[in-house]
Amino acid sequence: MFGFSQWRRRRILRKSDLDDATWRRVTDRLPFVARLNAGERARLRELTVLFLHDKQISAAGGLELNQEMRLGIAVQACILVLELGIEHFDGWVEVIVYPDEFVSAHEFRNPEGLVETDALSYAGQAWLRGPVILSWADVEHAGELDGMNVVIHEFAHKLDMLNGEANGFPPLHAGMDRQDWSRIFNGAYQDLCRRVRAGEHTEIDAYATESPGEFFAVVSEAFFEIPDLVKAVYPQVYGQLAQFYRQDPASRELPREWRLKC
Numbered sequence: 067m068f069g070f071s072q073w074r075r076r077r078i079l080r081k082s083d084l085d086d087a088t089w090r091r092v093t094d095r096l097p098f099v100a101r102l103n104a105g106e107r108a109r110l111r112e113l114t115v116l117f118l119h120d121k122q123i124s125a126a127g128g129l130e131l132n133q134e135m136r137l138g139i140a141v142q143a144c145i146l147v148l149e150l151g152i153e154h155f156d157g158w159v160e161v162i163v164y165p166d167e168f169v170s171a172h173e174f175r176n177p178e179g180l181v182e183t184d185a186l187s188y189a190g191q192a193w194l195r196g197p198v199i200l201s202w203a204d205v206e207h208a209g210e211l212d213g214m215n216v217v218i219h220e221f222a223h224k225l226d227m228l229n230g231e232a233n234g235f236p237p238l239h240a241g242m243d244r245q246d247w248s249r250i251f252n253g254a255y256q257d258l259c260r261r262v263r264a265g266e267h268t269e270i271d272a273y274a275t276e277s278p279g280e281f282f283a284v285v286s287e288a289f290f291e292i293p294d295l296v297k298a299v300y301p302q303v304y305g306q307l308a309q310f311y312r313q314d315p316a317s318r319e320l321p322r323e324w325r326l327k328c
């Protein structure tokens with residue numbers, strides 16, 4: 067059946083003024099796009115257009131945002147939902163971009179059990195049913211193959227928040243086993259915490275040990291940027307993420323010009 071949402075989708079795509087040269091200029095700098103085949107790139111482009119139509123990406127703190135900057139953020143967000151659909155980002159509209167790290171109040175429980183507030187600086191934040199906030203200086207870092215990508219990180223939190231607070235347990239698809247997910251993620255999280263405490267160098271960024279929610283966001287960054295490494299270090303986590311995102315980025319070849327940068 068040709069429903070309203072499909073009609074709306076086609077209308078938005080038809081009216082898009084995104085040209086090939088701009089699309090290529092922005093996506094050529096992104097390693098996870100370099101791995102995609104032509105069909106996947108075309109779908110990513112459609113999702114990106116829908117994202118830009120549905121979301122409001124606004125600047126704060128004196129930053130000036132242009133079309134290419136907005137496009138760069140949208141493409142990176144949409145890689146997460148390439149096989150899931152843009153509806154996974156429903157329920158909120160705003161992306162706010164600061165020029166650099168921004169300071170935000172942070173609540174924590176002190177050793178006496180009382181809640182205190184202090185100010186911390188952030189590269190990104192994702193609010194439950196609210197905005198995603200990004201530092202442009204960190205967004206620009208996306209072209210490096212180091213497993214770190216603030217846009218993927220914050221939008222992974224958004225997917226995790228589809229069933230409440232970001233706790234590393236997003237809503238799983240039919241056929242996925244909740245107990246497998248818990249056991250595998252908890253095992254890898256504990257292993258990484260142990261290695262970080264022991265002072266070992268870890269392939270996965272140590273920030274992942276902050277909480278199970280941060281672990282999910284950090285391994286999602288690595289899953290798209292350095293999938294072979296995630297598969298080598300935590301193969302079962304890789305398997306769960308491949309089922310969750312319905313993508314297998316390690317099976318996609320990284321073009322030679324990118325391999326030279328590794």
Ligand SMILES: [Zn+2]
Pocket residue numbers: 219223279280283
């Ligand atoms: Zn986070």
